Amino acid sequence: MIVLGNVTRRFGKLEAVRDLTLEIRQGEIFGLVGPDGAGKTTTLRMLAGLLDPTEGTVRVAGLDVGRNLDAVKDRIGYMAQKFGLYGDLTVEENMLFYSDLFGIEASTRDRMMAEFLEMTRMTPFRHRPAAQLSGGMKQKLALMSTLLHRPEVLFLDEPTNGVDPLSRRDFWEILYRLAKEGMTILVSTAYLDEAERCNRVGLMNKGRMIECDSPAALKSRLASVCFLAESGDLRQARRRLLAAPGVLEAVPAGSALHVYLEEGARREDVERAAGGVTLRPLEPALEDVFIALIRREDRRAAA
Ligand SMILES: Nc1ncnc2c1ncn2[C@@H]1O[C@H](COP(=O)(O)OP(=O)(O)O)[C@@H](O)[C@H]1O
Ligand SMILES: [Mg+2]
Structure with a gap:
């Protein structure tokens, strides 16, 4: 149509x-x-x-x-x-x-x-x-x-x-x-x-x-790059994560951070580079998907 x-x-x-x-x-x-x-x-x-x-x-x-x-x-x-x-x-x-x-x-x-x-x-x-x-x-x-x-x-x-x-x-x-x-x-x-x-x-x-794509397909496609980080000091954790290679964005969400990685970035490498921040898998909402995709796009445009 x-x-x-x-x-x-x-x-x-x-x-x-x-x-x-x-x-x-x-x-x-x-x-x-x-x-x-x-x-x-x-x-x-x-x-x-x-x-x-x-x-x-x-x-x-x-x-x-x-x-x-x-x-x-x-x-x-x-x-x-x-x-x-x-x-x-x-x-x-x-x-x-x-x-x-x-x-x-x-x-x-x-x-x-x-x-x-x-x-x-x-x-x-x-x-x-x-x-x-x-x-x-x-x-x-x-x-x-x-x-x-x-x-x-x-x-x-x-x-x-x-x-x-x-x-x-x-x-x-x-x-x-x-x-x-x-x-x-x-x-x-x-x-x-x-x-x-x-x-x-x-x-x-x-x-x-x-x-x-369908919302479900978008979410499942991005699931492998969306993580949750908890920390007593969110500001410091965020600063460290953003400085780590492979991190697209870290957004405060309640008492945690939603962290989006570049395609192909390895979670253990990011955890090490961010100095003891632990990343747990996150079932992304569409909001996570969109932030991750827009950051990925901005990064590509800047490169
Ligand atoms: N008639 C117009 N003349 C000049 N620039 C325009 C005109 N309409 C839209 N734009 C520009 O085109 C871009 C896209 O605008 P728009 O389609 O309104 O975006 P959105 O609806 O997603 O907010 C914007 O940068 C806007 O300023
Ligand atoms: Mg409009």
Whole structure:
């Protein structure tokens, strides 16, 4: 449903996205994760037809986005990082506005609005002005407005940014339901617990996708370089570890350190070089995976 083939986007000299290749199947929830400035929004905007790639091909639902923009727009929903809601209009009025914008027939519209309000449990709030909604409810309203024309492919740019954890979980329940009905979803997020919920995640850094796989596969692939170090003096242990060859990073986590080694580095060598620090195997979370991968990438770029 989504195909990026060697896509590069430059802004002047800056390569916001560099040689990105990716395929996403129907019904998949794919997460784009990466620090600010990684190129997530630029990627989503190219997919939504709001920005041309400098090089490469962008296809959505079997159509080349640049050549079939109108047909593509009918089949996709794009929820921008700052989605435009009208604060003085109610929930219902905002949805009416967006259905007019998409030229949706009144009978279809009324049916869809009722269905979405029910699905998002927003029916009791339908007469409330958007400005008076909580962050989570605002995002649900933006999502509903994006769904009114029944898109097959959904692009969501950090849809839960700043939303409390319970409401984020709510939001994800809705995404699962949509994917189960066959919708293809590409969502960017800065939250790693959300990345964990995706079928696959792509980690972007400085315009490049540095890894792409299921959360479980990423974790098992990195398990051999993630360790736990305990010490009475964490600051000193950290300083020693960072000075040892083969150590990418040592991050305080509670009363211990999470330590990430370079590929091929031997744990005993690091323990010796760090002067009596003991490393124990760590079952990595996605957060560990991402820090290790980004540090590895930074190290390669610097070399
Ligand atoms: N319209 C633009 N003009 C110039 N630079 C841009 C533009 N849009 C994005 N960039 C730059 O491209 C890089 C990637 O940005 P973006 O795609 O917004 O990253 P992310 O969404 O991952 O934070 C950043 O360095 C950003 O400043
Ligand atoms: Mg962004």
